[in-house]
Amino acid sequence: MELDKIVLNRKERKLLNKINFLTDYGNKRLIKAEIVTSQPEFDLYYFYQLRNYGLVETHHYPEPEESYHYRPDNGIASTQKGLHYNDWHWEHLRQFLYRSVTVPIIISIIANLVILVVKHFYK
Known part of the structure; x- marks a missing residue:
C-alpha cells in the first residue's frame, strides 16, 4: 500500500513511534516481540493494522532445530516506509x-x- 493511501490514527502513530524508538530508528533491525507487547501503547488490532499497511514486519528468530509446528512471530522490525512515515x-x-x-x-x-x-x- 502506498503512503498516500495510509492515514494513521493517533494510537497507530503512537505505536509506530514506539516501535521506531525501540528499534533505534532502524539501527537495531529486529527486536523481540515481548518488548513491544509489554509497552502500554500496544494493542493487537493497531499492530495488525500497521503490519497490513507494510509499516512494520514480523520475523522468526532462527532456531537450531527447525520443526514443523506453529511458532508465533517473535521478532518485530520497522520497514523503511515505517521509519519514514x-x-x-x-x-x-x-x-x-x-x-x-x-x-x-x-x-x-x-x-x-x-x-x-x-x-x-x-x-
Whole structure:
C-alpha cells in the first residue's frame, strides 16, 4: 500500500513511534516481540493494522532445530516506509497547508489590491 493511501490514527502513530524508538530508528533491525507487547501503547488490532499497511514486519528468530509446528512471530522490525512515515506525514501536511491556506490568502490579497487600484483610478 502506498503512503498516500495510509492515514494513521493517533494510537497507530503512537505505536509506530514506539516501535521506531525501540528499534533505534532502524539501527537495531529486529527486536523481540515481548518488548513491544509489554509497552502500554500496544494493542493487537493497531499492530495488525500497521503490519497490513507494510509499516512494520514480523520475523522468526532462527532456531537450531527447525520443526514443523506453529511458532508465533517473535521478532518485530520497522520497514523503511515505517521509519519514514513521520517525514512523509509532515511533508504532506505542509503541501496541504500551502495549497489550501496560503494560495487562497494570496489570491484574495491580490484581488483586493486590484479592486482598490481600479476604484482609485476610476473615481
